Amino acid sequence: MGNRWVLRHRDDTPAAACPCGSARRVLTGADSPELSVHFVDIRVDSLAHYHHRHDEVYVVIAGDGELELDGERQAVSEGTVALIPAGVRHRAVPGPRGMTIVNVVRPPFDPEDEHHD
Numbered sequence: 543m544g545n546r547w548v549l550r551h552r553d554d555t556p557a558a559a560c561p562c563g564s565a566r567r568v569l570t571g572a573d574s575p576e577l578s579v580h581f582v583d584i585r586v587d588s589l590a591h592y593h594h595r596h597d598e599v600y601v602v603i604a605g606d607g608e609l610e611l612d613g614e615r616q617a618v619s620e621g622t623v624a625l626i627p628a629g630v631r632h633r634a635v636p637g638p639r640g641m642t643i644v645n646v647v648r649p650p651f652d653p654e655d656e657h658h659d
Contacts, residue, residue: 548573552581562588562634571650578650584641590633593655597648598626600634605641609634631659 550568557564562584569579581603590610600609606619610633611626618624618641626632634641 555581557583561591562586562636563640565645567651571652574650576650577646577648580645580647580651582643582645584634584636584643587635588633589658590631591656591658592631593628594657595628595649595655596651597628598632599646600624600626601644601646603642603644605637605639607634607636607641 548569552566552568555566555568557566560582562582563586564583566581567578568581569577571578584605584607600618600623602618602620602622604620606617608615609618609624609626610616610631611624612631615635616624634643
């Protein structure tokens with residue numbers, strides 16, 4: 543892959559339906575073997591889930607709500623950053639205005655690594 547740079551804009555990336563709203567997968571595993579980056583518009587409560595391999599970082603860039611992390615709810619708002627290591631059961635609960643996050647996933651997102659109890 544070498545030293546190849548990638549530059550993309552969120553609005554030039556098509557939205558894909560996801561369990562909590564819609565995601566714009568701006569960087570994927572095809573771009574980097576290290577990580578992926580998604581903008582996620584969260585409009586409905588997501589189901590609690592966990593990953594065996596993925597660590598995630600959520601950066602709240604708009605709106606507010608709560609993150610449920612291993613059953614404990616934490617209030618979040620614009621500017622909040624959460625590190626969610628592999629194995630932590632988590633879900634987003636958006637407030638009335640919804641919530642938009644940047645989701646950094648390492649290694650890159652793989653839908654096969656999303657598990658529900």
